[in-house]
Amino acid sequence: xxxxxxxxxxxxxxxxxxxxxxxxxxxxxxxxxxxxxxxxxxxxxxxxxxxxxxxxxxxxxxxxxxxxxxxxxxxxxxxxxxxxxxxxxxxxxxxxxxxxxxxxxxxxxxxxxxxxxxxxxxxxxxxxxxxxxxxxxxxxxxxxxxxxxxxxxxxxxxxxxxxxxxxxxxxxxxxxxxxxxxxxxxxxxxxxxxxxxxxxxxxxxxxxxxxxxxxxxxxxxxxxxxxxxxxxxxxxxxxxxxxxxxxxxxxxxxxxxxxxxxxxxxxxxxxxxxx
Amino acid sequence: xxxxxxxxxxxxxxxxxxxxxxxxxxxxxxxxxxxxxxxxxxxxxxxxxxxxxxxxxxxxxxxxxxxxxxxxxxxxxxxxxxxxxxxxxxxxxxxxxxxxxxxxxxxxxxxxxxxxxxxxxxxxxxxxxxxxxxxxxxxxxxxxxxxxxxxxxxxxxxxxxxxxxxxxxxxxxxxxxxxxxxxxxxxxxxxxxxxxxxxxxxxxxxxxxxxxxxxxxxxxxxxxxxxxxxxxxxxxxxxxxxxxxxxxxxxxxxxxxxxxxxxxxxxxxxxxxxxxxxxxxxxxxxxxxxxxxxxxxxxxxxxxxxxxxxxxxxxxx
Numbered sequence: 001x002x003x004x005x006x007x008x009x010x011x012x013x014x015x016x017x018x019x020x021x022x023x024x025x026x027x028x029x030x031x032x033x034x035x036x037x038x039x040x041x042x043x044x045x046x047x048x049x050x051x052x053x054x055x056x057x058x059x060x061x062x063x064x065x066x067x068x069x070x071x072x073x074x075x076x077x078x079x080x081x082x083x084x085x086x087x088x089x090x091x092x093x094x095x096x097x098x099x100x101x102x103x104x105x106x107x108x109x110x111x112x113x114x115x116x117x118x119x120x121x122x123x124x125x126x127x128x129x130x131x132x133x134x135x136x137x138x139x140x141x142x143x144x145x146x147x148x149x150x151x152x153x154x155x156x157x158x159x160x161x162x163x164x165x166x167x168x169x170x171x172x173x174x175x176x177x178x179x180x181x182x183x184x185x186x187x188x189x190x191x192x193x194x195x196x197x198x199x200x201x202x203x204x205x206x207x208x209x210x211x212x213x214x215x216x217x218x219x220x221x222x223x224x225x226x227x228x229x230x231x232x233x234x235x236x237x238x239x240x241x242x243x244x245x246x247x248x249x250x251x252x253x254x255x256x257x258x259x260x261x262x263x264x265x266x267x268x269x270x271x272x273x274x275x
Numbered sequence: 276x277x278x279x280x281x282x283x284x285x286x287x288x289x290x291x292x293x294x295x296x297x298x299x300x301x302x303x304x305x306x307x308x309x310x311x312x313x314x315x316x317x318x319x320x321x322x323x324x325x326x327x328x329x330x331x332x333x334x335x336x337x338x339x340x341x342x343x344x345x346x347x348x349x350x351x352x353x354x355x356x357x358x359x360x361x362x363x364x365x366x367x368x369x370x371x372x373x374x375x376x377x378x379x380x381x382x383x384x385x386x387x388x389x390x391x392x393x394x395x396x397x398x399x400x401x402x403x404x405x406x407x408x409x410x411x412x413x414x415x416x417x418x419x420x421x422x423x424x425x426x427x428x429x430x431x432x433x434x435x436x437x438x439x440x441x442x443x444x445x446x447x448x449x450x451x452x453x454x455x456x457x458x459x460x461x462x463x464x465x466x467x468x469x470x471x472x473x474x475x476x477x478x479x480x481x482x483x484x485x486x487x488x489x490x491x492x493x494x495x496x497x498x499x500x501x502x503x504x505x506x507x508x509x510x511x512x513x514x515x516x517x518x519x520x521x522x523x524x525x526x527x528x529x530x531x532x533x534x535x536x537x538x539x540x541x542x543x544x545x546x547x548x549x550x551x552x553x554x555x556x557x558x559x560x561x562x563x564x565x566x567x568x569x570x571x572x573x574x575x576x577x578x579x580x581x582x583x584x585x586x587x588x589x590x591x592x
Contacts, residue, residue, distance in 0.1 A: 019337075026331040026340070029347050030324035031559070033567020034574070035355055042348040049341045056337070093336045117570045173580060174573025181569070259332075266335040266393055273451055275335035275393070 015055035022048030172233025194243025317357035387550030400440015413493035
């Protein structure tokens with residue numbers, strides 16, 4: 001892969017993570033267990049959507065600046081290929097709305113369904129803790145645009161992590177029922193956490209240039225944060241070490257197709273219109 | 276003071292347009308009417324999140340999605356202010372929820388209509404929020420202080436929502452033929468229910484006089500409805516959409532638009548529970564509440580454990 005393709009792949013995966021979680025959290029809006037926390041969760045969804053937009057805009061800019069011969073074969077979607085063939089520039093919405101699942105590079109964790117409040121909290125907690133350390137490192141990226149996005153995102157992730165940590169503790173150290181639910185959500189989602197730290201060709205290439213984050217260096221910090229919150233919450237850290245993977249390579253769970261169906265239906269049914 | 280002089284004092288505050296505050300004496304009926312009115316408004320905000328919330332995952336662009344999320348979140352915020360205002364009258368939020376779930380308390384009937392296309396997000400913002408503003412702006416001067424202050428904040432955000440809704444309609448109306456058709460279809464479906472939002476005609480609204488006297492209602496249903504029609508006709512012209520009313524025409528003598536007969540039979544039925552989504556909306560609210568019980572219990576239990584531990588630690592120290 002060329003250097004510009006690594007950066008595009010990296011930017012897109014971060015955007016995809018943000019979009020898919022934002023979409024999932026948006027499903028809660030109006031259905032939360034407590035009005036104040038319905039508002040808080042929607043606020044978090046909004047932060048993720050804001051980051052989604054900045055990252056897709058940056059990804060689109062990168063793509064549009066690529067030499068024409070590099071543009072073919074980047075995306076498998078026919079809708080995108082048709083657009084590219086007319087030499088139209090791509091925008092944030094084209095990237096979100098016109099790609100199929102195998103072009104999405106989000107981690108599997110984030111497409112897992114909301115199920116209940118404990119499941120939603122566990123999913124956010126694992127990811128918020130990751131984001132907190134990830135953006136703290138990305139803030140120092142040699143790529144100015146990524147560094148700027150990271151700086152803003154770190155502020156948000158700091159708040160997100162505090163919020164989800166508090167809920168892990170509340171549920172873990174609440175009633176017997178909430179404890180059981182929290183523990184089983186953690187147990188069931190644990191196998192999706194390993195993927196956050198898998199380093200592929202893109203990670204290696206960009207880490208070497210000081211653009212990407214060295215994931216191995218943030219893993220111990222993540223683990224320490226997780227276990228200390230779990231300790232306070234009386235939650236056991238799962239011991240199983242078998243981890244699911246595939247999202248970063250575009251191999252997803254069955255859930256993603258349904259998310260994209262909802263997300264994309266209008267753009268697909270009435271293509272090429274301004275909304 | 277005797278009850279009589281309490282009443283006189285209250286009346287004189289009302290007459291002098293001085294706001295009534297939670298600790299002031301107030302007649303029982305004033306308190307009851309306010310609780311009913313404010314909680315009904317709070318419930319409308321919360322139930323009103325559902326018809327729009329159901330388009331969050333399907334919004335046609337990332338910008339629209341973010342704006343819609345923010346809007347629905349604002350509605351939750353309005354619910355919060357209003358529940359808090361009602362609580363100052365001596366009712367708890369849980370009691371109000373119970374009244375909503377049991378069907379004792381009502382919410383605005385408009386939310387019992389379905390949102391079928393993306394244009395409905397435009398029509399709701401433009402018409403439903405527009406009608407709500409007509410109703411609510413005068414309430415910023417309502418006699419009950421906490422209510423009036425809540426309404427000031429609500430109205431600021433509502434007028435922003437209304438502009439957003441209009442902008443969605445404008446984008447569709449100036450878009451492709453199919454988008455314009457979508458906008459017109461949404462207009463047709465939401466127009467009449469929006470007119471019904473102002474409540475029954477004055478002749479059939481027996482409580483209006485008392486509420487106007489108490490300054491918790493400042494204009495009558497028919498006055499507000501007429502104002503809304505007059506404004507909306509002009510806005511529809513800007514959009515280039517047809518008014519869904521063949522009887523609509525300018526009345527030179529009155530200086531207002533005359534409009535066709537409203538189907539009050541439909542209104543009564545939707546209020547009674549026979550609207551297309553009454554059951555669905557209420558079930559969704561009840562389900563969210565019931566499924567959230569273990570979460571609320573956990574939060575409570577955890578807070579108690581924490582406090583107990585703090586006390587223990589203080590004792591030990």
